[in-house]
Each structure stands twice: as structure tokens, then as C-alpha cells.
Amino acid sequence: QVQLQESGPGLVKPSETLSLTCAVSGYSISSGYYWGWIRQPPGKGLEWIGSIYHSGSTYYNPSLKSRVTISVDTSKNQFSLKLSSVTAADTAVYYCARLDVEMARPFDYWGQGTLVTVSS
Amino acid sequence: DIQMTQSPSSLSASVGDRVTITCRASQSISSYLNWYQQKPGKAPKLLIYAASSLQSGVPSRFSGSGSGTDFTLTISSLQPEDFATYYCQQSYSTPPEITFGQGTRLEIK
Numbered sequence: 001q002v003q004l005q006e007s008g009p010g011l012v013k014p015s016e017t018l019s020l021t022c023a024v025s026g027y028s029i030s031s032g033y034y035w036g037w038i039r040q041p042p043g044k045g046l047e048w049i050g051s052i053y054h055s056g057s058t059y060y061n062p063s064l065k066s067r068v069t070i071s072v073d074t075s076k077n078q079f080s081l082k083l084s085s086v087t088a089a090d091t092a093v094y095y096c097a098r099l100d101v102e103m104a105r106p107f108d109y110w111g112q113g114t115l116v117t118v119s120s
Numbered sequence: 121d122i123q124m125t126q127s128p129s130s131l132s133a134s135v136g137d138r139v140t141i142t143c144r145a146s147q148s149i150s151s152y153l154n155w156y157q158q159k160p161g162k163a164p165k166l167l168i169y170a171a172s173s174l175q176s177g178v179p180s181r182f183s184g185s186g187s188g189t190d191f192t193l194t195i196s197s198l199q200p201e202d203f204a205t206y207y208c209q210q211s212y213s214t215p216p217e218i219t220f221g222q223g224t225r226l227e228i229k
Binding site for chain 2: 034036046057059062095097099100104105106108111112113
């Protein structure tokens with residue numbers, strides 16, 4: 001059974017960098033698939049942040065591209081998100097998920113999500 | 121970029137009702153359309169992928185249809201556990217740039 005678990009600080013100061021890690025168990029990242037980050041501001045809808053292929057190729061939401069870096073560490077079977085210059089608008093629940101490479105590319109496995117609040 | 125528009129934004133229905141939610145893409149996305157269910161405080165759950173394929177373990181009362189720009193999610197007979205928010209999602213382009221619909225909140229009448 002594939003499982004994903006987000007971790008990282010729950011509180012980040014404005015203008016600083018948000019950093020989260022997603023630990024994957026039950027599947028080896030290096031075996032394939034895309035891996036992605038999605039966020040959801042309180043009471044609002046889902047927003048895709050970006051995805052990374054097991055080879056390390058990255059794809060970002062154009063609206064966030066200038067501030068986002070996603071990386072993968074196959075030795076630890078985890079991938080990470082960095083979002084720079086955060087503001088209150090970046091307060092959200094952040095989810096990591098696996099993106100199936102088959103047609104339609106759905107997110108088939110999700111982490112439970114972690115709330116990150118941007119506040120001084 | 122491809123925009124996804126769901127309708128209605130919210131919906132009230134009763135147990136046993138047949139419910140349909142619509143998702144429209146701003147350009148053709150073939151069948152690159154997925155549907156999710158999200159309950160409060162939980163991660164989204166994949167229901168339908170590739171417009172009409174039922175994800176393993178999902179009850180058969182859920183079905184999806186459509187291709188191109190217009191898609192529907194149908195729940196044939198609402199059960200108490202189906203009251204939730206539903207999202208569509210497209211990932212048509214290569215490399216994949218992904219967008220979600222704004223969501224449809226399904227409430228008990």
C-alpha cells in the first residue's frame with residue numbers, strides 16, 4: 001500500500017521560505033510516476049503547485065513558478081517543496097500526492113495534508 | 121492555460137436522489153479528466169479517472185462521462201456518506217500542467 005506523509009514547519013514568517021518534505025512508503029520513487037504538491041487555502045479549492053518526475057524533471061504552476069522548487073531524494077524515498085517569499089496568501093493545507101503516468105494522469109495516492117500558516 | 125468550470129457550485133439533495141455535476145474545460149482535453157471527492161478535514165479521494173473509469177474500490181453508483189470539453193459526474197442514488205465536495209481535474213498537456221475545477225459542494229436537503 002502506497003503511503004505519503006508530509007512534514008515541515010506549521011508556521012512560517014512572511015518573506016521567508018516554506019519548506020516541506022513528503023516521505024513515501026510502499027513504493028520506490030525511483031521506479032517511476034510523477035510526484036506532486038497541491039495546496040488548499042482554508043475554505044477554498046485545490047491548486048496544483050507542481051510535479052516532479054522520478055528522473056528529476058520538474059513542472060510548475062505558471063502562477064507560482066518564480067517562487068517554487070521541487071526536488072527528489074531517491075535515497076531517502078522522499079520529495080520536497082520550497083516556496084520562497086511567502087505571504088499570508090500562501091496559508092493553506094499542503095498535500096503531496098502521486099500522479100499516475102497513465103492517460104488522464106490522476107492523483108491516485110495522497111498524503112493527509114499539513115497546514116502551513118504564514119504569519120509573523 | 122486550461123480553465124475548468126464546474127456547475128453548480130453547490131447542490132442540495134436527498135438520500136436516494138440521482139445527482140449530476142458538470143465540468144467544462146476551456147479547450148478540448150480529450151478524456152484527460154478526473155473526479156475527486158473531498159470530505160471536511162480529509163485529503164481528496166480519486167473516484168473517476170480518464171473521464172469514465174471507476175477507481176478501484178469506489179462504489180458503482182458513481183459514474184463519469186464526456187470527452188472534449190464537457191464532462192459529467194453522476195451519483196445514481198445518493199447515500200449519506202456521499203455528502204462532500206467534488207472536484208474535477210485536467211492534466212491534458214505534456215508535460216502535465218494541472219488545473220482543478222472550483223468544486224461542487226453537495227449538501228443534505
